Amino acid sequence: MSDEEKLNDLLARLAERPDDPDLLRQTAYQHDRMGLEHEAVPYYERALELAQEDRLGLWTGYGSTLRVIGRFEDAVAAFDRGLAEFRGDPALRAFRAMACYNLGRSREAVGELLHLLAEKEQLGGYERPAAYYADHLDETV
Secondary structure (H helix, E strand, O other): OOHHHHHHHHHHHHHHOOOOHHHHHHHHHHHHHOOOHHHHHHHHHHHHHHOOOOHHHHHHHHHHHHHHOOOHHHHHHHHHHHHHHOOOOHHHHHHHHHHHHHOOOHHHHHHHHHHHHHHOOOOOOOHHHHHHHHOOOOOOO
16 A cells, blocks of 8 residues: 555544544654655644553654754644653653754753763763763863
8 A cells, every 4th residue: 555545544534533543643644754744733733632542652753743844942842741741751852952953952952962862871981971061061171
């Protein structure tokens, strides 16, 4: 089945069950896969109103989609709402950092990424200084 056929199938099923959070989620994801990010947004929003499952994926996809279409402030707000539910999630934090970068908040973005790398012990023993400098990026000798 082609991507267009999958999308048409999802839309037909959604017409019969418009409040099905799983169909809304799948429809949002399918729009994204097809490069139709603007069209995905309302499906994400409705799915987040109704869904009890895969909320982490929904927040990540929704925020990422908002960032891709240039709605950077909205993306940060979506990631913040997702992080309120899923404290410390690395994907939400990384994508939030990208949206901060897009807003010209480079210091905040780099600091967050350094914290994330330090917490995940991805810096070969340099986690402690990286965590320090994440909050002191301009400090030099």
